[in-house]
Each structure stands twice: as C-alpha cells, then as structure tokens.
Amino acid sequence: MARQKKPDEPPKGAPAWQSTFADLMNLLLCFFVLLYAFSSTDVDKFEAIAASMSKAFSIFDPGGDTIGEGDMVGNGVSQLSNVSEYITSMGKNTSGNSDNKDANEEGKGEETYESSSYNKDDEAEGEQEGSGAGQDISDQQAKDQLEESGMKESEELAERIEESVNEEDLAKQIDIDFTSQYVSLTMNGSLLFDSGSATIKDSAVGTLDKVGKILETYADGTIEIEGHTDNVPISNSKFANNDELSDARALSVFQYLRDNSDLDPAMIKHTGRGAYVPIADNGTPEGRQLNRRVEIRIYNQLSDAS
Numbered sequence: 001m002a003r004q005k006k007p008d009e010p011p012k013g014a015p016a017w018q019s020t021f022a023d024l025m026n027l028l029l030c031f032f033v034l035l036y037a038f039s040s041t042d043v044d045k046f047e048a049i050a051a052s053m054s055k056a057f058s059i060f061d062p063g064g065d066t067i068g069e070g071d072m073v074g075n076g077v078s079q080l081s082n083v084s085e086y087i088t089s090m091g092k093n094t095s096g097n098s099d100n101k102d103a104n105e106e107g108k109g110e111e112t113y114e115s116s117s118y119n120k121d122d123e124a125e126g127e128q129e130g131s132g133a134g135q136d137i138s139d140q141q142a143k144d145q146l147e148e149s150g151m152k153e154s155e156e157l158a159e160r161i162e163e164s165v166n167e168e169d170l171a172k173q174i175d176i177d178f179t180s181q182y183v184s185l186t187m188n189g190s191l192l193f194d195s196g197s198a199t200i201k202d203s204a205v206g207t208l209d210k211v212g213k214i215l216e217t218y219a220d221g222t223i224e225i226e227g228h229t230d231n232v233p234i235s236n237s238k239f240a241n242n243d244e245l246s247d248a249r250a251l252s253v254f255q256y257l258r259d260n261s262d263l264d265p266a267m268i269k270h271t272g273r274g275a276y277v278p279i280a281d282n283g284t285p286e287g288r289q290l291n292r293r294v295e296i297r298i299y300n301q302l303s304d305a306s
Helices: 017-038 041-059 079-089 120-167 204-218 242-262 286-291
Strands: 173-179 182-188 225-229 266-272 293-299
Touching: 120 173, 120 182, 120 204, 182 204, 204 242, 204 293, 225 242, 242 266, 242 293
Parallel strands: 225 266
Antiparallel strands: 173 182, 182 293, 225 293
C-alpha cells in the first residue's frame, strides 16, 4: 500500500498582517507610556485622552469611526500613514480642561517638559509672559495702522480745505498743516487783533465769516481754538500776562464763530497757550510775529479728541 504524502508545512514566521498589527500595538503602547511620563496623574486629563482616543480610533466604544476620508482602522495598513497625524493633533479635539493645548494655535510658544514632575504653575507663568509679548506686538501694530489711517484721512481733509481756502482767496491769510490727529488753520495774530488787545478787528470779520463756512462744511468732529503769543512780557489794564492775553483771544474767536455760524458750540474747545509753544525764533521780529497767532484745529474721525 502506497504511503500518503505528507502535507506541505506552512511557511515559517508570523503572517504579514500580524507583524503590521504588532507594530501598531507597540506604537500605541509607547504613546501611552510617554503620556504618563509627561504628565502627573490627573483624572480629568485621563478622561480627556480617553475621549479623544475613542473619537479617533473607536477602541473604547463600539462603532466604526473613520480616520479622515479613508476606511476604518480595522481594514488594514492603508490607514497607518494617518496614525501619527492623529496622535499629534489628538489634543485639539478634546473637550474639557486639557493642559496640553496646541501652543502654536494659542500663540504662546512651544512648551517643554523636562521631567515627570510637571508643575502647572510654571506653565501658567510661561503662558502669561508669552501672551503678554504677543499682545505688545499686536498693540503696536494696531497703533501703527491707526496712525497711518489718521494721516491719510487728515491729508485728504487738508486738500479739500485748501481748495476752499483758495476759492475764498484766503491763501495769504491762512496757513494749512495737518497731523494724524487734525488739520490746522493758522492765522496771524496781527490779522485779527491790535497789539495787546483781544478784540477782533473790523477788517478781520470777513475772514472769520469765510473760515466759519469752511468749518461748517468740513468739521464733523471736535474743533479746538488755540491762542498763542510771543515771549515779550505784557502788562496792561486788561491782561496781566501773555497767558491771559492768549486765552482771551481764543475766547474771542470762539464767541464770534458761535454767534455767526451754525457750528455746535459743544464741539468747540478754546484755550490759551501763551508763549509756551513757539513755531519760530522769538529772538527776531519776524519770529515773534509768527508766534503771535491763532490756530484752529479740525480733528478727524480717527483722532482721540473725536
């Protein structure tokens, strides 16, 4: 009787799928060991990790959650390339108070863990410092943008006012300048007042009427009237010094515009600056003449005074 042929022995070693599965389990084991080493034992933190793993891999609750747009994890090695991505982003999807939030997402810089004895107070202090630096940068950028926008708005307003000044034939009586806060109309003191006086001259009435019309057209915000003098001391029966004289001149212009224009008096400020803000050298007659002036400032909508 013929002997039966022995069946072929199966190939030695584990099947390919089993090796792949074992590698995956090793990676997961290392991952949990690292989690334990990087953090103190915290029930809330563990629950957050469990919730994340349940959502990502469906290993705590039955179900068929997927990774990205692909198949379920149980379907094979096609999903292994996505495991590291989900491990890295795991903390982003947890709900609750996780201490390991993504540092780049919060703008607080990278967090480092030097030992298993992790101190939450150190983390809070570092986050506060990093957040403060980012806030400083943000505030500075906002200030720069506001400054640029204010300068652009003032420049456009100054151009329109200059056209009106030229149309009213006031170019020789009024100097126009602007900053990021306001547009200023400067009139020489000798044009408006006699020496040592705060009474508006009759010859200046027409000029102030035209200025009032310009302000009605373009002044949507705050208007400020400033009186200035030179540094030559003054003392007469009405004014004891230049401070009183400059203040009285600013008040006279305010009262005239209040009574002879449709401007809202609540939007007009007036103040005397004396000889403290010169624009020219008080050592020469020409410089002193330039310093004796009245400035009318029209603040734009982005200024602090609006």
